[in-house]
Amino acid sequence: MAENKKQVEQITDMEQDFAKWFTDVCKKAELIDYTSVKGLFIMRPYGYAVWENMQHILDTEFKKTGHENVYLPMLIPESLLQKEKDHVQGFAPECAWVTHGGTDELEERLCIRPTSETLFCEHYHNIIHSYRDLPKLYNQWCSVLRWEKTSRPFLRHREFLWQEGHTMHATAEEAIAETERMLNVYADFCENVLAMPVTRGLKTDKEKFAGAERTYCVECMMHDKKALQGGTSHYFGDGFAKAFDITFTDKDNKQAYPHQTSWGVSTRLIGGIIMTHGDNNGLVLPPRIAPIQVVVIPVAQHKDGVLDANRAVFARLQEAGLRVKMDDSDNSPGWKFAEYEMKGVPIRLELGPKDIENNQCVLVRRDSGEKSFVSLDGLEDTIKTLLDSIHDGLYAKAKKNLDDNTYACATLEEVKEKMATRGGFAKTMWCGDEACEIRMKEEAGVSSRCIPLHQEHLGDVCAVCGKPATKMVDWGVAY
RNA sequence: CCGGGUGUAGCGGAGCUGGUACCGCGCGUGGUUUGGGACCACGAGAUCGCACGUUCGAAUCGUGUCACUCGGACCA
Numbered sequence: 164m165a166e167n168k169k170q171v172e173q174i175t176d177m178e179q180d181f182a183k184w185f186t187d188v189c190k191k192a193e194l195i196d197y198t199s200v201k202g203l204f205i206m207r208p209y210g211y212a213v214w215e216n217m218q219h220i221l222d223t224e225f226k227k228t229g230h231e232n233v234y235l236p237m238l239i240p241e242s243l244l245q246k247e248k249d250h251v252q253g254f255a256p257e258c259a260w261v262t263h264g265g266t267d268e269l270e271e272r273l274c275i276r277p278t279s280e281t282l283f284c285e286h287y288h289n290i291i292h293s294y295r296d297l298p299k300l301y302n303q304w305c306s307v308l309r310w311e312k313t314s315r316p317f318l319r320h321r322e323f324l325w326q327e328g329h330t331m332h333a334t335a336e337e338a339i340a341e342t343e344r345m346l347n348v349y350a351d352f353c354e355n356v357l358a359m360p361v362t363r364g365l366k367t368d369k370e371k372f373a374g375a376e377r378t379y380c381v382e383c384m385m386h387d388k389k390a391l392q393g394g395t396s397h398y399f400g401d402g403f404a405k406a407f408d409i410t411f412t413d414k415d416n417k418q419a420y421p422h423q424t425s426w427g428v429s430t431r432l433i434g435g436i437i438m439t440h441g442d443n444n445g446l447v448l449p450p451r452i453a454p455i456q457v458v459v460i461p462v463a464q465h466k467d468g469v470l471d472a473n474r475a476v477f478a479r480l481q482e483a484g485l486r487v488k489m490d491d492s493d494n495s496p497g498w499k500f501a502e503y504e505m506k507g508v509p510i511r512l513e514l515g516p517k518d519i520e521n522n523q524c525v526l527v528r529r530d531s532g533e534k535s536f537v538s539l540d541g542l543e544d545t546i547k548t549l550l551d552s553i554h555d556g557l558y559a560k561a562k563k564n565l566d567d568n569t570y571a572c573a574t575l576e577e578v579k580e581k582m583a584t585r586g587g588f589a590k591t592m593w594c595g596d597e598a599c600e601i602r603m604k605e606e607a608g609v610s611s612r613c614i615p616l617h618q619e620h621l622g623d624v625c626a627v628c629g630k631p632a633t634k635m636v637d638w639g640v641a642y
Numbered sequence: 643c644c645g646g647g648u649g650u651a652g653c654g655g656a657g658c659u660g661g662u663a664c665c666g667c668g669c670g671u672g673g674u675u676u677g678g679g680a681c682c683a684c685g686a687g688a689u690c691g692c693a694c695g696u697u698c699g700a701a702u703c704g705u706g707u708c709a710c711u712c713g714g715a716c717c718a
Contacts, residue, residue, distance in 0.1 A: 173654090182712075190653095199691090201709060253718070278718065312643060312716065319717080372718040380718095395718060427718080462677050497678035515677060525677085 174505070176443050181387045182315075188437055189316040192446040192506045202314030202321030206430070209506065212454035213433055214324060218304065220356055220452070221326065221428070224348050230300040230328060235282045237305070238273040243281045247406040250280060253373020257309040259321075275308040280374065280399075280425060283329040284407035287421075291331060294413050297421060298341070299331040317434030318391075318642050325429035331421040333413065335400065338422035339377075342398040345426040346379040349394035357432065358449040358557035359383050359439050360565050361393055362588075362637060364613025369597050372425075376400040382612045382637065384565045385438035388586040390612045390639040393435060396426035434642070439561050440530075446507030447529055449557055450550040457546060458503045459489040462496050462515030472519045476512065476542065483543035504529060509553050510546060530556050569637070571619075575627045578638060579607045588612065588639040592632035594625035602627050609638040 174191055177184040189195045194210030206214065222232070238261060245251045254277045261273040276282070287299060304326045311319050328345060332338040346363060353359040361381035371378035375397040383393045401420035404410070413419045440447040450456055457480055461473040470491060477489040488508075490499050496513070503511055513525040524542070527534045530553050537545050568587030572578045578589045589609065593599060603626075604610050618635050625632040 180712095186711085197710075199709070250718095257717070280718095309717080366718090370718090375718080378718075392718090397718075425718090460677095465676070493676090495676055495678085495680055497676090497680080499679085500677095501679045513677070517677080 174443065174445055177386065177441070178443075184441075184443070185434075185438060186316060188441055188446050194433070194437075194446075195316045200321075202311055202319070204316055204320055206324075209454055210433065213436070213448070213452055214430055216452040216454065217352075217356070217432065218326075221348075221352060222302075222304070224352065225302050225326075225328065228300075228344060228348065230302045230330075233301045233303055234305065235276075235279055235286065235303060237276050239276055239279075239281055240271050240273055242271060243285055244274050246281060246284075247374050247403055250374035250403075254278065254309075257311060259308050259310050276305075277307055277309045278425075278427075279303060279305075279307075279327055280329065280403060281407075283425075284403050284409060284423075287331055287404075288407050288409045291409055291411050291421060293411055294333050296411060297331055297333045298337065300328075300341075301330065302326055302328040315434075317431055317437070320430070323429050323431065325427050327425060327427045330424045331404075331409070332423070333411070333419070333421060335422045338400075338424050339398050342377070342379055342396045342424045342426070345424070346381065346394075346396040349396065349426070349428060350381050352428075353381055353383065353393050353432075354558065356449065356451045357436055357439075358451075358554050358561060359393065359435060360558065360562040362565075362613060362615050363617070364615040364637065366395075366613060367597070367600060367611045367636070369600055370611060372397045374399065374402060376402065379616075380613055382639075383435055383439065384561075384568065384588065384639075385435070385642070386441070386564065387438065388564075388568050388588075388639075390588065390641040391431070391435045391438065392612075392641070393432060394426070394428040397424060399423040399425065440557050441507070444501075445505035447557070448507035448509060450509045450554050453507065453509050454486060455488045455503075455506070455508045456486045456550060457488075457510045457512055458499075458508045459487060459512045459514065460496060460499045460503075461489070461491055462513050462518075464491055466516050468519065469514070469516060473514050476514055476524065476539065480543060480546065483547075485543070485546060500527075509550060512546075528553055530560075571621050572626060573622060575603065575606060578603065578609065578626065582607050582609055582640075586640070588637045590615075590619070590621065590635055590637050591626035592622050592624060593634050593636040594628055594630045594632045595634060596625070596628065596630075599625055599627035603638060607638070609640055612637040612639045612641060 366378035377398040381393040404420040
């Protein structure tokens with residue numbers, strides 16, 4: 164074994180440079196590739212497979228909760244986009260426009276959707292007439308375009324893949340219940356599928372969605388203690404309905420405006436997975452969305468019977484419904500070990516001549532590196548149990564990171580000092596005044612992440628101005 | 643969008659007091675290997691991000707532009 168040989172595929176240590184580590188992982192794990200246009204990325208098969216797995220699980224949940232998938236066009240006429248004032252103001256700065264059809268200039272320029280509220284509203288205007296038409300529970304899987312000034316793989320693409328749910332309800336109560344239901348779908352998904360603990364909360368007025376009355380969110384903490392918004396769920400009241408003249412006849416034969424919601428998660432969650440679970444050897448994927456859950460690596464595969472034994476194990480695991488790959492390429496076993504570690508495959512299975520003799524194989528966990536020798540009898544169940552245990556381990560580790568780095572502060576000074584020394588999330592009481600929020604950003608460098616739904620009473624006064632406070636807010640540096 | 647850095651073969655780098663390019667890894671073929679990124683031999687591959695300019699001559703100097711990157715501003 165050659166010592167000190169430079170490893171071409173080396174990944175920068177996260178302690179040394181977290182941002183570099185992140186992009187190294189994205190590239191070396193073959194999740195993503197750059198293109199010649201800033202902010203537009205190629206999702207390579209391995210990265211796209213992660214998204215497909217996420218999509219499949221979420222889509223199943225959406226359908227279970229009564230939603231239907233639709234597809235709306237990607238171009239929005241300028242006049243349509245401008246119907247809701249707050250909404251335009253929020254999105255106009257980052258819209259990309261189509262101005263020509265062939266060589267002819269268009270009479271009205273068309274915006275490439277940054278989000279589809281306006282198109283949904285136009286459509287709902289046409290199809291909602293009676294309370295019998297409600298609720299409308301639609302979801303769309305698509306990509307949207309936002310001309311961001313700075314971009315990073317997964318965290319900020321100019322074009323990104325997402326789903327956007329858009330629903331219409333007869334009453335405010337029903338719409339709010341929908342908003343909260345979907346927030347919980349997201350929270351459960353993050354925790355039970357991605358092994359990412361979340362804080363459920365409400366955005367402050369300053370941070371809420373353009374045009375929304377209320378924005379709920381799930382906030383996650385990354386390994387570098389910065390915050391990442393995992394998903395959002397908005398309650399619009401009847402603001403858009405009024406702007407787009409969407410009305411229905413209620414049971415009492417009176418005209419009424421329906422109440423609306425929208426909610427979404429994007430490929431940004433993949434960035435969250437990377438920064439929550441990854442380590443200095445590369446990606447660490449949560450088992451429930453890993454494109455490959457088990458990689459089978461034959462050892463001494465040139466020897467008689469080894470490949471056949473490996474193929475048999477591979478077939479068994481595949482038959483058992485596991486996502487499994489066998490690598491019988493002529494790379495050395497050591498090379499393969501490093502390769503699949505970098506790609507975050509949860510379990511490596513080694514099977515060589517000695518194992519075959521003993522009716523066993525070697526299982527190695529990606530998260531802990533722990534190695535175990537297990538019998539080939541009942542291997543399917545052993546592996547399924549191990550995958551669950553890896554999920555739990557990842558969750559516990561991320562939860563510890565969140566808990567250890569969330570702390571209460573009584574004053575702005577304290578937030579300033581703690582943020583400078585240890586980062587993470589500070590929770591403080593807040594009076595509700597935007598001026599205090601701005602001051603917190605200016606002086607402590609943190610923005611309000613959310614007003615957690617699970618409130619604690621830390622004191623009676625706002626940490627910034629000292630006036631009476633009623634809400635507890637989580638503050639942090641966000642991606 | 644503002645300020646700093648970078649751009650040479652698939653990847654990482656050297657060359658940058660001007661004379662059309664070098665190294666390691668990777669890649670191809672053959673052989674030997676195979677329980678933590680194996681080894682030997684031979685071979686293929688880049689008009690130096692792009693454009694314009696200075697020059698007899700530009701990877702090298704100048705201007706512009708695009709992309710990446712680090713801060714900052716902005717960002718459902």
